[in-house]
Amino acid sequence: MSSYCPVALEILMNMDAHTPTKREVDALQQDLLLLRKENETLRFLLQAMTTKCNTLEQLIREKNIQRHDQFPVAQKTTQFLVRTDSKDNTLIVKDGYQWRKYGQKVTKDNPSSPRAYFKCSLSPRCPVKKKVQRCMVDKSVLVATYEGEHNHDAINGSPLGKFCCSSSTADHNNNNIIINPINYASHGTSANINNNDVINIVSPSNSSRPVPITLDLTLSGSTSNQQNNGSAGSPQNSSSCAQNINCESRLEDYVAYLTKDHNFTQTLAAAVASSITRPSADRQNQ
């Protein structure tokens, strides 16, 4: 847990002894704000891991069904995170294809930024659709969800449009930074795609200069293999994965990595405990 807790505790312990000064009240309010932020982030993380578990279970069930009954291969759904200029309010992801916007909708899970719907207009019969929405956690990140596969080439052969996986790739042609490709075999369950699968965590061990960590909480293995086989993709850029947690490893690797991280387990445990013990207090504050 972060270093501000003992300070707040000390002030709280001495509350009865004397009237708190304005400085102490400010410090407490600051701590409360930080704790709320941290709590919020960890709730997202917990929710994302639950979603991931459900998705994995669903995938296993469907794999078992496929083994007995040869279903046709489902349409591919791929999600990218694209870092843009935070001052840029447009929902444009320059990916080498030409898109026609056909709708925009405010969604319940992220009411502050509407979701834009695009169809590929490079080829009249191209079935690919794209949904773009700002990330709820980091407004400078666009979440672009592609459905289907292009039946033609891109204008400039951009890796993003081709669904080639390259984590944290700089799209030099278009001034976008592709943070993370997230792959789904939707199997007709597009409801599995959830913004909660993308989380930026501010490292609690370095509160002076927060380092955002992007978790790729997607299923790897079969789905990503399928993707790599299906496109002329470039290999994973291992060096650029430095801030990503093992983009290509399996779920077990994520769990192993996270459980080995002492800071993470401590923070998660504290957050869960806090969520259990303080829900009424949170409600009162809202």
Next chain:
DNA sequence: CGCGTTTGACCTGCGC
């Protein structure tokens, strides 16, 4: 004038 965007209306699926 043509093309792309905007936006309200409509459709559809899902949960209760």
Next chain:
DNA sequence: GCGCAGGTCAAACGCG
């Protein structure tokens, strides 16, 4: 059956 939310349509509008 009803309500809600996500997705799509299409008329209106703006811009080059």
